[in-house]
Amino acid sequence: MSEQIKKFMYINRRAPYGTIYAWESLEVVLIGAAFDQDVSLAFMDDGVFQLVKGQDTADVEMKNFSPTYKALGDYDVTKLYVEKESLEERGLTLEDLMPLTYEDEDDDWAEKDSIRLVSRAEMADIMDEQDVFFSF
Amino acid sequence: MKFAIQVNEGPYQHQAADSAYQFTKAALEAGHEIMRIFFYHDGVNNGTNLTTPPQDDRNIVNRWSELGKQYDLDMVVCVAAAQRRGIVDEGEMQRNGKDAQNIADGFRISGLGQLIEAGIQSERLVVFGD
Numbered sequence: 001m002s003e004q005i006k007k008f009m010y011i012n013r014r015a016p017y018g019t020i021y022a023w024e025s026l027e028v029v030l031i032g033a034a035f036d037q038d039v040s041l042a043f044m045d046d047g048v049f050q051l052v053k054g055q056d057t058a059d060v061e062m063k064n065f066s067p068t069y070k071a072l073g074d075y076d077v078t079k080l081y082v083e084k085e086s087l088e089e090r091g092l093t094l095e096d097l098m099p100l101t102y103e104d105e106d107d108d109w110a111e112k113d114s115i116r117l118v119s120r121a122e123m124a125d126i127m128d129e130q131d132v133f134f135s136f
Numbered sequence: 137m138k139f140a141i142q143v144n145e146g147p148y149q150h151q152a153a154d155s156a157y158q159f160t161k162a163a164l165e166a167g168h169e170i171m172r173i174f175f176y177h178d179g180v181n182n183g184t185n186l187t188t189p190p191q192d193d194r195n196i197v198n199r200w201s202e203l204g205k206q207y208d209l210d211m212v213v214c215v216a217a218a219q220r221r222g223i224v225d226e227g228e229m230q231r232n233g234k235d236a237q238n239i240a241d242g243f244r245i246s247g248l249g250q251l252i253e254a255g256i257q258s259e260r261l262v263v264f265g266d
Binding site (some may be wrong): 037133 | 265
């Protein structure tokens with residue numbers, strides 16, 4: 001569809017509910033997956049709450065869109081960088097997040113974790129390698 | 137430089153709408169290219185012609201329309217975000233059975249693919265938001 005491949009990073013800094021940014025960001029990711037770019041997602045600050053497991057929005061009458069993150073692997077969106085310090089600052093650990101996986105076609109379709117825990121310094125290095133940022 | 141602009145916030149509520157306009161205008165006056173301006177989230181409200189601000193204030197919507205006309209800008213309102221927030225053109229009016237349309241001059245409604253394409257084709261995507 002496109003003549004060149006760029007490194008796209010979607011930066012998620014906000015909680016999943018309260019504002020619509022997280023949900024509409026995910027919509028961009030899903031549409032963007034059709035463009036065959038090199039896609040990464042970054043979760044930092046309150047954005048780490050987007051990946052917390054067991055989300056239940058029934059009482060606030062909002063759509064619980066968290067199951068959509070589990071579909072990202074099928075869209076070849078397989079690099080979800082979660083900032084370690086942001087988790088710790090909020091009393092969260094990796095065990096509090098949804099298990100998100102993808103099947104690696106280069107490794108006999110082995111199931112692998114999409115979530116990659118990185119330090120703030122490592123996140124800075126990863127960002128340094130990107131071409132385009134979508135900031136939400 | 138070939139720029140693309142993303143506007144994530146609505147007019148008057150947030151200065152991002154003003155900053156995006158001012159950046160776009162300054163870039164054009166400096167001879168740069170703005171290949172597309174994409175309005176997302178509440179940014180779609182930059183494209184409604186029903187806006188009626190007080191006369192002693194800037195008219196953000198008209199300002200976009202005038203700049204768009206002057207430089208033949210591609211000003212795209214995201215369809216999914218627009219449907220949620222009631223920004224409607226002729227096609228959307230008919231498709232969704234509405235009895236009015238309100239898209240401002242120079243704006244068009246299209247899909248998120250236009251944003252991704254802008255990210256690919258521009259040299260810099262500049263995002264204005266909170």
